[in-house]
Amino acid sequence: MSEAPNKRSQFLFVDDEPEFLNALTGVLREISKGQWAFRTATNHSQALEQMKAQPVEVVVLDFAMPVMNGVEFLRLLRQTHPGQRVVMLSGQMDEAARKSAVELGASLCLDKPSTPEGFQGLFSALEALVSSGPQAGFRGVMQVGLQEVLQMECLARKSSILVVSTGNRRGQIFICDGSIIHAEWGKMQGEVALYGLLGLTGGEFTLHPFTEPPQRTISGQHEFLLMEAARLNDENGSQPVRPGSLGDGEQQGAPGETQAATEARGVRIEEVLLCSSAGEVLYQWKCESLEARLDLFKKLEEQASEASKGTPSGRFHRVSMDTGASRLQLQIQPTFRLLVRSALPGNPINQ
Amino acid sequence: MSQSANFLSSRLPIGGVAAYCIRRGNDILASDCLTKSLYPSSTEEMLARVVRSGRALLPSGDHPTRYCWTYEGHRVYVAARPDSVCLALLVENNASAQLATINETLQAFLDMAEA
Numbered sequence: 455m456s457e458a459p460n461k462r463s464q465f466l467f468v469d470d471e472p473e474f475l476n477a478l479t480g481v482l483r484e485i486s487k488g489q490w491a492f493r494t495a496t497n498h499s500q501a502l503e504q505m506k507a508q509p510v511e512v513v514v515l516d517f518a519m520p521v522m523n524g525v526e527f528l529r530l531l532r533q534t535h536p537g538q539r540v541v542m543l544s545g546q547m548d549e550a551a552r553k554s555a556v557e558l559g560a561s562l563c564l565d566k567p568s569t570p571e572g573f574q575g576l577f578s579a580l581e582a583l584v585s586s587g588p589q590a591g592f593r594g595v596m597q598v599g600l601q602e603v604l605q606m607e608c609l610a611r612k613s614s615i616l617v618v619s620t621g622n623r624r625g626q627i628f629i630c631d632g633s634i635i636h637a638e639w640g641k642m643q644g645e646v647a648l649y650g651l652l653g654l655t656g657g658e659f660t661l662h663p664f665t666e667p668p669q670r671t672i673s674g675q676h677e678f679l680l681m682e683a684a685r686l687n688d689e690n691g692s693q694p695v696r697p698g699s700l701g702d703g704e705q706q707g708a709p710g711e712t713q714a715a716t717e718a719r720g721v722r723i724e725e726v727l728l729c730s731s732a733g734e735v736l737y738q739w740k741c742e743s744l745e746a747r748l749d750l751f752k753k754l755e756e757q758a759s760e761a762s763k764g765t766p767s768g769r770f771h772r773v774s775m776d777t778g779a780s781r782l783q784l785q786i787q788p789t790f791r792l793l794v795r796s797a798l799p800g801n802p803i804n805q
Numbered sequence: 806m807s808q809s810a811n812f813l814s815s816r817l818p819i820g821g822v823a824a825y826c827i828r829r830g831n832d833i834l835a836s837d838c839l840t841k842s843l844y845p846s847s848t849e850e851m852l853a854r855v856v857r858s859g860r861a862l863l864p865s866g867d868h869p870t871r872y873c874w875t876y877e878g879h880r881v882y883v884a885a886r887p888d889s890v891c892l893a894l895l896v897e898n899n900a901s902a903q904l905a906t907i908n909e910t911l912q913a914f915l916d917m918a919e920a
Contacts, residue, residue: 684875754862758874761854761881764847768877775859775872782863 463584464509466493468501468527469516469543474566481573486581498527505535511584516566517544517551525551528558532658539583543576557619557660600627600652601680603659605790608632608676609728609736613664620657627651628667634676636667644671645679652683677726677737681783681794685774724780725795731788741793751791754784809890810835812917816910821902823879824895826852834890843895852893855881870915884911 463486469475472494479492493510495501498519505513513531517524524542531538542555545566552563561583567573600618604627607614611632618625618639625639627648637648672679726739727747741747758770772785776798785792809827813835817825823843826836836852838845859872874881878898885891892914896902 750862754858757854757858757862758876761851761858761874762876763851764844765851765879766842767851767879771875771877773862773872773874775863775869777863777867778870782869 463490464493464511465490465514465580466495466501466504466510466512467514468495468498468519470496470519471516472496478567478573482577485574485577498522498530501527502534505538512539512541512561512580514541514543514580517542517547517555523551525554525558528555528560532558541580541583557617559660600654600659601683602787603661604629604634604652604676604680607661608634615662615664616659617662618651618654618657618659620654625651628664630664632676634672634679635670636672638667643669648672648679649683649686652680653687675723675726675739677728677792678723678794678796681785681792684772684785685783722797723794724797725793727791727793729791731790736790747793751784751786751793755786758786809892809914809917812914813892813910816906819903819906819910821896821899821904822894822907823897824848824852826856826893827890828853828856828893829888829890840897848895852881852895856883856885856891856893859883859885871911882907882911884914886915
């Protein structure tokens with residue numbers, strides 16, 4: 455089912471109807487005057503094998519396929535072939551499926567052609583797509599935490615919307631000039647939603663251009679918000695949220711996170727220090743002795759590494775220390791070190 | 806067996822707790838490794854180091870009452886009482902960890918005065 459791969463544009467058509475594939479490739483070959491090369495697959499397994507054997511410019515995917523529909527296959531392709539351009543074809547794709555396909559990065563969602571005009575329209579759309587060239591920027595697969603993504607966006611003082619999806623749930627975090635200003639997750643909003651999203655253990659994210667949210671529900675330094683999220687993950691870790699396992703966002707986050715957000719608002723930050731792994735200070739607020747704090751990071755890293763020798767505990771992440779009146783939290787990440795000292799609510803120091 | 810050790814044995818097992826240690830200064834009052842996936846000696850050494858480091862990291866005069874060291878695979882929770890008795894719990898980072906019970910246990914330990 456293959457043609458010579460040295461043609462101008464390489465397409466892989468995936469459809470469970472061989473007759474349709476024959477008709478489609480025949481017509482498109484004629485319209486393209488032999489300038490397009492086609493490969494076809496009648497199921498997902500064949501499609502993956504074809505793509506493994508040789509990359510294609512565009513995958514044209516039928517939505518209504520047995521076992522795994524087009525949207526699900528597209529979701530799989532996003533993980534196995536990030537950056538692959540995919541066009542969805544369907545005669546029966548509802549609005550929700552179309553929206554999901556677009557969110558998963560489908561370049562186009564088109565009706566399945568059945569008339570000469572329809573085939574010509576499909577050809578024109580695919581021609582325009584392959585003529586537009588590769589997308590700007592880089593795409594790739596990297597296991598990265600949402601915390602790291604937010605940290606990068608905030609440190610670069612960017613404005614963007616981080617859209618997070620896991621299973622059928624979707625959330626958004628709004629970043630404006632490096633500050634987290636709003637978050638939504640299911641029916642939750644504000645810090646509760648932010649902490650809920652940062653508690654996810656897996657999923658997918660995309661960054662979108664910033665637009666003003668319906669309201670600004672979050673204020674405060676992003677360093678503290680992220681550190682607080684890390685602490686809450688420690689404390690609420692008995693019920694980690696896994697991709698696809700979410701129930702209603704409101705139910706998932708309600709008790710622990712509401713309490714956490716309330717506590718977060720009652721905490722008064724007294725000191726923040728963010729530095730690179732090389733000890734270069736990136737941001738500091740009310741840090742009285744930089745030298746002592748940098749030394750503290752160094753000591754902590756040494757002692758944490760020494761302590762876990764001979765155990766399968768893995769890389770050290772962070773420590774949280776409560777003295778009753780205050781809390782000191784230190785995070786050691788491969789690229790940065792973060793210290794947040796805060797006065798705990800209900801203590802005289804916090805009055 | 807000390808009151809602290811009795812206190813803990815009455816509460817175990819707690820989901821996720823893989824090892825524990827109760828110390829007074831350098832003396833071990835009670836210690837056990839509850840899983841075969843860890844070496845008891847290195848686990849005990851790890852708990853001892855975390856307890857000592859927790860005291861040493863803060864400036865003199867600041868005594869942490871509760872602290873938690875988070876590693877990729879484990880967390881070490883420590884509750885340190887003014888009478889210098891410390892409870893350290895090594896907890897696995899997985900869904901079976903009963904963190905609410907662990908928190909209650911640490912707080913109950915802090916609230917308890919050694920006879």
